[in-house]
Amino acid sequence: MNEPARTTSSLAIASLVSGVLGWTLLPLIGCLVAVVTGHMARAEIRRASGLEGDGLAVAGLVLGWLGIGMAVAAVLMVVAAIVFFGGLAWLSEMH
Template identity: 65%
Template structure:
């Protein structure tokens, strides 16, 4: 029984590593790299016809990356809405 040796996609590993870095050392940049590499890894794995593995790592990197990007967008929107509301309140009732 000689099973073919399957290699792990380097892009999948990079996606997972940068997804973790996106939560720790490189908050936004790491997440962008994780998302880009995750999509590239999934395409590479699909095209390899079973010779590459690592789809789970690529998906994990994508999830981590998209979560940080989404939380960043929501945080920025909340900040703008809060300060925009303060400015509106000051202009309307500040006379």
């Protein structure tokens, strides 16, 4: 009848909070922290019995990886634009 109290992993909570911060106030740093703490939380939850929060950790991981992916895509688009317009400028000077 008396079941041990289940607690939520503080790393999982930190991962989710950092993931949200990565989309609002701390774009890159928040996403990196969300990914690192999310992986640490999932490992901690698997090792310890009676520890919850896997869904929170996964949500933090998803937010973190999406934020990192969007940042990388933005950098690649800027580089592509520079290369494209630089090529156009070079071609216009050729004539």
